Amino acid sequence: MARKPVQQRAKATVDAIVEAGFIAMAERGPAATTTRQIADIAGVGVGSLYEYFENKEEIFRVMSERFVADTIAMIQPLIPTIVRKPIKEAVLDLLGHFRDFLQANNERYLKCARYAMALDFEQHVEPLQKTLSELVTQYLMHHPETLKIRNIPTMSYIMINGGIYSVVRHLCDPAPPITFDELAGGLADMVSHYTEREMALVSP
Amino acid sequence: MARKPVQQRAKATVDAIVEAGFIAMAERGPAATTTRQIADIAGVGVGSLYEYFENKEEIFRVMSERFVADTIAMIQPLIPTIVRKPIKEAVLDLLGHFRDFLQANNERYLKCARYAMALDFEQHVEPLQKTLSELVTQYLMHHPETLKIRNIPTMSYIMINGGIYSVVRHLCDPAPPITFDELAGGLADMVSHYTEREMALVSP
DNA sequence: CGCTTGTTCGGATTCAATTCGGAAAATTTA
DNA sequence: TAAATTTTCCGAATTGAATCCGAACAAGCG
Secondary structure (H helix, E strand, C coil), X not given: CCCCXXXXXXXXXXXXXXXXXXXXXXHHCCCXXXXXXXXXXXXXCHHHHHHHCCCHHHHHHHHHHXXXXXXXXXXXXXXXXXXXXXXXXXXXXXXXXXXHXXXXXXXXXXXXXXXHCCCCHHHXXXXXXXXXXXXXXXXXXXXXXXXXXXXXXXXXXXXXHHHHHHHHHHHHCCCCCCCHHHHHHHHHHHHHHHHHHHHHHHCC | CCCCCCCHHHHHHHHHHHHHXXXXXXXXXXXXXXXXXXXXXXXXXXXXXXXXXXXXXXXXXXXXXXXXXHHHHHHHHXXXXXXXXXXXXXXXXXXXXXXXXXXXXXXXXXXXXXXXXXXXXXXXXXXXXXXXXXXXXXXXXXXXXXXXXXXXXXXXXXXXXXXXXXXXXXXHCCCCCCCHHHHHHHHHHHHHHHHHHHHHHHXX
């Protein structure tokens, strides 16, 4: 950000610009959105964009940050109830909320997720990964019998990355080969079967 | 492609342009490569780019297509040996080859994969998904006992998408939280545990 | 060799991103 | 409240990359 907004008025324009960025991106995709469009939607002169953002990229960056922050804010309050559920139900619950979240507001965040994964994807989603890792940790602590499972960090990595990607990919696909419920059920089975098999192996 | 090359000379230019695209993209990433750079590396005038490509995007599109075609060409000959191996070995084998392939030529294809997944990812990688689905089908036919597993299409979808993404993501990450071998082993365990557990459930 | 068709090129054009300097609004100071 | 100062806003001008275009050059062909 080139300059910090100090007056209330300026904070409002910054918000309007970011909001306009979401609208423009949802309409035409990130590649096709121009600074002029964003400015017009925001009801602001083009020059104003550069008062608070270094360049167009930074607008997208802030949008991604807001998206990740909102995702975390969506997940955090779910944690206490999720960690008390059986594994399969827990996964289904989380995925259902995630889908609803991505599809809200004309799929605003779904489009954002698609873009966020494209460039510098490690930078932006890292806090989200951390939150999900914490969710896994808390889950394990509420189910002590699962602590015997080997390779927990590896499995977290796979399920978090693979899960997020599969879901985003599926929701973006206009003609997916399977339904969302099948996908969610499959991911839940994948996790539950893995844990069951691991526990059987470790303590026969 | 605006026009088809008919003479040998023209085919060579098209090849040089695509090749230059790979080199430029590997050097600076897709966003930072300009038409001028591609033309210079190819030893060709800027105008020549537009004889055979509608625009810069199309150069990237052709690159993605070549990448996917090469990936398939890499996997096809592996199928006969892979389908005869135990599941865990089979997955490890496939992932090892995939990693080597992505990292060859100064990670040319790894960078390409990252880009291919960004825009229109369903279009480009679809043939690859089909090939991998066939691999799964053939594998199942060589191991008739696994045919009892439920939700095979769903599980293919998850493992193919989640697996490709996890691997690409991991290889792009300069400081990954786990090693590649851990990731590969984890994916192999995920698949094998799932099949084992499913088979135990279906025929106890 | 003339003729036609295919190919190459780089300057000219177009269009979006970014800059900049001054006007308007808000805030502070006296 | 009025002047001074700071903050905000703007849109015409600049910049640079993408794309177009028509002349010049090569290849095939009778």
